[in-house]
Amino acid sequence: MTSKDVVTEIRRLIAMRGAPQFIRSDNGPGNVTSALRKAFKEQGIKTHYIEPGSPWQNPFIESFNARLRDEVLNQELFASVTEARILMERWRQEYNTEHPHSSLGYLSPDEYAATLNHQQTPELT
Numbered sequence: 148m149t150s151k152d153v154v155t156e157i158r159r160l161i162a163m164r165g166a167p168q169f170i171r172s173d174n175g176p177g178n179v180t181s182a183l184r185k186a187f188k189e190q191g192i193k194t195h196y197i198e199p200g201s202p203w204q205n206p207f208i209e210s211f212n213a214r215l216r217d218e219v220l221n222q223e224l225f226a227s228v229t230e231a232r233i234l235m236e237r238w239r240q241e242y243n244t245e246h247p248h249s250s251l252g253y254l255s256p257d258e259y260a261a262t263l264n265h266q267q268t269p270e271l272t
Contacts, residue, residue, distance in 0.1 A: 150181075150182035150183065151182070153182070153183060154182055154183065154186045157183075157186060157187075158186070158190075161190060164260075166190050166191065166192055167192060168192070168193060169192060169193040169194060169195050170187060170192055170193075170194055170195070171194075171195045171196075171197060172194070172195075172196065172197065214242075215238075218238065219234065219235060219238045242256070243255060243256045243257050244256075244257045
């Protein structure tokens with residue numbers, strides 16, 4: 148993904164769900180970091196950067212990466228990029244729609260997100 152791709156996706160997510168107060172990330176490649184900082188500043192989003200070699204500063208992504216590795220990457224031998232994309236997408240769909248997460252009250256991420264959207268949407272009368 149290019150920095151333009153990442154910025155486009157972040158803007159799409161902000162339009163759909165609203166802007167977060169901050170985004171936590173590592174510093175990444177210079178051109179990507181620069182583009183992201185500019186996009187975040189335009190949206191009024193603060194950044195919290197993870198120090199190199201400090202995975203405990205973002206345990207959520209570390210947990211996700213471990214699960215992805217255990218449930219997909221260590222279980223499959225991909226014959227092609229297309230096969231990898233198909234299997235990864237299948238896993239992503241299951242992870243977000245069917246898999247209950249203890250940290251989300253045993254809801255799937257989609258179910259949990261629906262409760263947040265419902266809580267944040269004013270009722271129309």
